[in-house]
Amino acid sequence: MPEAAHWPCAAVGAARKGRLVRIIDLSALPSREIDDFGSAGFRIAGVGHLRQAQIALLTLAPGGSVGRHPAVGDQLLVPLRGSATVSGSDDAPAPLLGGAAVLWTDGEEHETRAAQEGLVALVVEGVLDPAPGLRSTVDEVGRESSEAGN
Template sequence: MRIVELADVPHRPVDAHHSRGFTLGALGVTADAHVVVVSLRPGGVVGRHPAAGRQLLVVLDGDAAVAGAEGPAVTIGPGQAAVWEAYESHETRTVGGLLALVVEGEIDLR
């Protein structure tokens, strides 16, 4: 066994799709999916873009206002997750900051 400190995962800033205050760090990659740590500063945004594959965003700390292709944004917190289907347009915003795990690709979800 080994312990992974999420704060120690190398992060890179992302500004694509008009994102602000957004960094991500790769945790793992398979032929079918990848797992990343997402951080948003208070007031940060992951700009609207299409999901490359089915995408699961799991909130670990903070708040996330998540929106898909239709309907208004919904705010979720720790212990909650958002799922977007492949190619679905979506965005994520935060008021107070966000730490989340994202799994994207060929994943089966219940």
């Protein structure tokens, strides 16, 4: 069985190839506070880039929020700790709990409000080609959004 190693953020790039599982301490990532769009208690830390995508760590203080704004590219929000209420183009609030994720499409207005325990989540932004199991959900949401706009 491979040996596990815990790496601070800065050490990841210097990790040697081998039989180690590299566990990244996400709390060590440099972050910055965001107050755009009326956001409050919101910090973001870059995690890396994929081709045509970026990954970030979002941190919302208890009761904090990411104000309503349009998505720049497709955006997937995956909670790691805590929970939130999210909304999309219809402005209808929906709970976001562990074991689920929310997907907003390019240009879709959306908002996130952390619950009392706060929220730590991964955000993946870019061009999403949904996996087969997700395609029907994405199509359904897209169809509902376009029908609502008619």
